[in-house]
Amino acid sequence: MMRQASSPHVIQVRGVFKGLPPNSRSTQLGLVMEYMERGSLASLQGSLGGTLPWQLVFRLAHQIALGINFLHSLTPPLLHLDLKPSNVLLDCALNAKLTDFGLARDQKTTRVSKKSSVEEGGTTSYMPPEAFDLSYSPTKASDIYRYGSQSNSL
Template sequence: MVGFDYDELVNATGSFSPTRLVGKGSHGMVYKAMLLNKMVALKKPLQHRDNHYKLENEICVLSSLPKNQHVISLLGTSQDHSNNNKLIVMEFMPNGSLHDLLHLAPTPPPWPKRVEIFIQVARAVQFLHEGKPTVIHRDIKSENILFDSDWNAKLADFGLAVLFDSPSQVSPPAAGTIGYLDPCYTTPSKLSTKNDVFSFGVVLLEIISCRKVIDVSKSPASIVDWAVALIEEERIDEICDARIGLPMDMSSTIRHILYVAASCVSSNVENRPTIGGIVTEMENCVIERVRLPIWISMWRNLVRRKKKDIAKKWQQENCATVLEQSDDGVLGDHVSSGKLLLWQVLADAGKE
């Protein structure tokens, strides 16, 4: 991890100029800066003791992790020795957050992109949960999922994350963001990877519906209570973002992902899946969706080829003779109407 000169970082941000500000949260401010001909992000904590602790914790957690394409990269740190203020330098994510994409962007993301985001975020959480030691993020939400220049989603903000070595370790007080926070996580002893699974499930519901996770203008206000009731009643279409139509070939995929989301937010912690199981389910679901268009394409090619063959035969043979060979005219009916029998197509395909 690189140690940067504090004054150099201050100058790179124009003394933390508002024009360089790219993000603001409850714990700190994020500025963009050019360092060594590369755009980077600088996180500066707000002046509160808890926020400085969270920054130190984020440095500790991220510096313990190997590089991963689905988790934001820590590039280095800097410290002002005159007052012990610290900054962290991270990769710059120019395309903002998932929250902005869902709730502020003028054009909603297409369904294939949403599925891609599901899988990228799931893999990020899997990387954390299956590593040694396990990392529990504790603040998975759309605001903490950022996009790089290629619109790849990465999990960020590890201020509340916990390095979970063993169940016997002393855990910090329960923490998180209302709406995403697992309601079963009420005491330090309740800390587990299933808390992150709940939050991930809320994010899935948010991506599919584009509804705020807590909306007091609606009843129920909670996205979980609202969506789970509709899923149980098989009213899937009512959950999907109404601004963009759901393609027929993606309907089963989104339905399956909603079932995954419902299991993630189960009130019974034991019924929630592991993140590894979730990744497998989602990847298999996408593979099945890809297989269907391939089959349809093959089918259409075979049908077109069969029609060409029949048309050629009809040009070569006497139409009346062909009809006489068919007692009831079935062949002629199918050719003239453009219809083909399944066995006809598959029989010719088998000859090739």
């Protein structure tokens, strides 16, 4: 799905490889992604004591919103479902890119049958309240709530 188009605010996959990790008996798949020199937004916050300059906060919040808009504009829309500072990577110029699509789902296949309200995964402090309901089905609004929670933490 991500090969349909690209965004300057979503991490790019450069390739896929299959290999045998050290001390492992089974072959695993790996992704080769573009290198983001400055690490995660969470690590930047930690190194600066949690306080970022307002100009940087506004720029990063805008870039993250553009990344979410790109995902939601795909056909079918892609829901990230785990937006948080550690899933935003920064390049050498402190430009933001969304990463970690392990929980991502297209909007057509997000109907979930679950036994407990925490089965969906994700980071509970960024999840919308309705995500704890057993009949919860994620929507674009789920990502927007997570975006707001993440932006508030900046």
